[in-house]
Amino acid sequence: MLKFCLLLVLLISCNSIQKSLDGTYTSQERDVAYQLELKSEDEFSLTKNYASMTSGCKGKWMLLSADSILLKCDDSKLEEELFRGYIKRKELVAVVKDATELKFGTLILKKVK
Numbered sequence: 001m002l003k004f005c006l007l008l009v010l011l012i013s014c015n016s017i018q019k020s021l022d023g024t025y026t027s028q029e030r031d032v033a034y035q036l037e038l039k040s041e042d043e044f045s046l047t048k049n050y051a052s053m054t055s056g057c058k059g060k061w062m063l064l065s066a067d068s069i070l071l072k073c074d075d076s077k078l079e080e081e082l083f084r085g086y087i088k089r090k091e092l093v094a095v096v097k098d099a100t101e102l103k104f105g106t107l108i109l110k111k112v113k
Contacts, residue, residue, distance in 0.1 A: 025109035
């Protein structure tokens with residue numbers, strides 16, 4: 001019974017962490033702008049705008065731990081890769097710095113809504 005209670009507490013806390021991460025995160029570095037939208041349905045949209053080119057991907061996201069999330073991009077169509085600039089990496093890991101910031105390598109995205 002104790003194991004069941006601990007598992008239930010863990011599941012509830014992970015769900016509340018995931019809900020608090022929902023929202024739009026942005027970053028601007030020189031001439032490159034990033035936007036990540038985490039939706040409550042475990043879906044996300046990531047875009048990267050630079051010069052006159054936009055690249056991005058959409059897919060599913062999940063909590064790996066209390067301080068990291070995994071973004072898994074959906075498979076892209078060839079025309080998206082050629083003309084839109086689809087992001088090549090299909091899995092990205094972000095570190096949750098706090099409720100308002102996510103970190104991808106050296107890039108920090110701040111929550112705007």
